[in-house]
Amino acid sequence: MMTNEEIKAFISGIQPSATYDETGEWLNIHVDASQWKSLANLLRNAPFNFDYLFSLTCIDWKTHMTMVYHLSSTLHRHTIVLKAKVDRADAQIESVSDIWKTAEFHEREVYDLFGVRFSNHPDMRRLILTDDFEGYPLRKDFDDPVNMIKL
């Protein structure tokens, strides 16, 4: 089991601009989207062995969007949350589907519902909606007067 301090020290060594938030259950790390892929590669391998990406999602904050990656290690059983800010108008981040294969589906889902494009993704198509669908339903400004139920 690695302590949060060790992880923080390691990440700060690679990416000094990273900020940390320990108020929640797990260590939250805000990283820069442009350097996310190289960091992911390092985290996947020893000594941290974050081999299990158990959740990949996006949050729309109206001004910007945040990609949220929940990483865990099946070896050491420690968990961290990585967050990367992406631009709303031109949402783009590097794909991690070659590091964690589960990301391939999850990234397609995020692309479908949030409109975040993942560069270097092997199969960047809509997963759930039809190809000719316009808009991204889980964005906060999405409005569908016909089908959406508002309470």
Added chain:
Amino acid sequence: MKAPTPEGGIMEEMKERIIEYKISPFRGWRNWDMFSLKGITNWIQGWLSANFSSAWVLFFESVIVILLATTLFALLGLVLVWMERKVAAHMQIRLGPNRVGPMGIFQTSADTLKLILKEGLTPDGADKFLFNLAPFVVMIVAMLLLAPIAFAKGFQVWDLNIGVLYVSAVSSLSVIGILMAGWASNNKYSLLGAMRSGAQIVSYELSAGLSILTIVVLTGSLQIGDIISSQQNGWWLFKGHIPVIIAFVIFIIAATAETNRAPFDLAEAESELTAGFHTEYSGMKFALFFLAEYINIFIVCAIGATLFLGGWMPLHIGNWEGFNHIMDYIPSSIWFFAKTFFMIFLIMWFRWTFPRLRVDQLLNLEWKYLLPISLFNLLLVTVIAILGWHF
């Protein structure tokens, strides 16, 4: 074994057979069985030949046979579907049809009525001629196979001297109907199902044929009548030692496969290909496929019962005269149907307890196991027959 007449064709042969019936209905075998329906056939034969010329006799007899065969078809379809549903239900801890008529026996009639009333759709882009022809091809093949089956003592449409060969030859024709249906449907599931069916039926034909041959070797005749009368002192299953039991098991497996029944129902594997080759069929055209499946089951079971369990021949043990005599009191038609339905029950039992094989496992089973075993088994039986080791 009687050689076919050199110049006479099949029609000549058939005429000869019918005349032979008139003279000696069952080649001198005991003549007392009143339930064998032989009396009725003889009476019809006698009455017709007394009043009409021989050509008309043949014509009228053919008409009667056609009517009988069609009726038997319809009846068997209804009974077997009902039986399947009841057997399935009791294996699955439920009751099965029990609303229409006592014990639900009219359920299948009601279903047939529904199927007749339904529209028979032809899919867009299908080869309409072949698509509509296919169910009839399958049906005709099933009907043709009824010819050499002896339903009771002296009650047989056509005891031709190559009966067993005829059965193996005609039964392999049904694959044409299935391939036709699969190709003409313009549906990929149908196509895959038909291709599977083709591979399967052609392969299992081999071991079915070889296991039938073991009995031919023991009997020395291809004629169904001869095969039955050769079991007068005991059925081949009991007389022929272990090789015949092996042949019987192989025959049941191959028969199940040839009729596309589970665990070999790959042609219509509903969890893989929705309904296989008859995916696009509806209404009565579907019902014809369905009916043909059950008729085919009946026929292969009847052949199995004839070859291995003595057909209509009562259970005789060697020369225990008293026992044999008591057994003779049970009518021959009852013996035949009891044996056939026992085998049908076996096949239904398989269907409702086994999972399905995969297509490569199916072909492996045939080519790597059943075929070598049946070839070797045939050799063993031949040795036994030559040395006269069977009872």
Added chain:
Amino acid sequence: MYTETQIVERPAVIDPFEGDGENLVINIGPQHPATHGVLHLVVTLNGETIKKVEPHLGYIHRSIEKMCESLSYRQFIYVTSRMDYLSAHINNHACAMTVEKGMQIEVPARAQYIRVIMDELTRIASHELWWGAMAMDLGAFTPFFYAFRERETINDIMEQTCGARLTMNYMVPGGVMADLHPTFQQKVKDFITLFKSNIDEYDELVTGNIIFQSRTKGVGYLSKEDAISYGCTGPVGRGSGVSCDIRKIYPYEVYNQVQFDEMLETGGDSFSRYQVRVKELRESIKIIEQLIDNVPAGDYLAKTKAVLKLPKGEFYTRVETARGELGVYIVSEGGTTPYRIKFRSPGFSNLSALDHMVRGSKIGDLMATMGTLDLVIPDIDR
């Protein structure tokens, strides 16, 4: 937002070998007997051999995540029963736990016991249905009825206490909605006795069958590394030797007070996954047996405010459903409704491994593999 659906002119005669002239592309689903719902798989075949499987999702996507954004913290739990409808209790449980975590509500001991018993009963019912459906995928019809015989009893027990048979909506923030029915404990004990005598039939009917074994052994192989990488959890992960039982690793409620084993198989094939589930049936019985007589007296529901408001922050809960790890991720802005909610469903990750598992095998193997993945489509299409 919506464009008119265009009717695409199809050629009258379908060319079965469209594309490169060698591969056959067939659509399995959305309506197909083996997909147990409305999964749509586009399968590229070469003869009988699978070259590619591409799941097309969205046929019953209801966008539960978006829906929950406009529902209060009491209301949104009921929607989640409709995600993985076979483990509705466990979904509700996960949501209730997330809200409790945010509100810092202490759940009474009685409610914790009831929750765990209900979860395990749900797990048994779910595995029962899977067992029958899996055998049906392989062409054996009869096991389905044997499985339903026991499953019906569980549904009756649920109906008595929760008022519903499938989507129970029994777990609420702070405990459970109603107290146990007076005959609940007796009925569960009767069920356990019945189940123990019946479960051996399962092995006789299916597990030991030679055709079943040859259909599942070595089929749909998933290595341990791939299972982790694809995020496969539950019996799929454990069938590949990944220790991923949340009940063991991160115990919640009273799971740390009961004795049970995490079932691990190392084969990685369909048969291993099958065995994990069948063994889990017995483990669930073991858990229920330890708890059923010891349900403490007291409140079944903690006192909570009428309107729940989660503090600003992020809350994540992981529970073990019948299919694997369910994660509920709530982002709160301090209001009465979640700002963003994400369900990490086990089926979604498990499905993503399907293509990898079946490439190069036969169509029959696809059904055997899909059967042991235990896909529930509303869980994938949330």
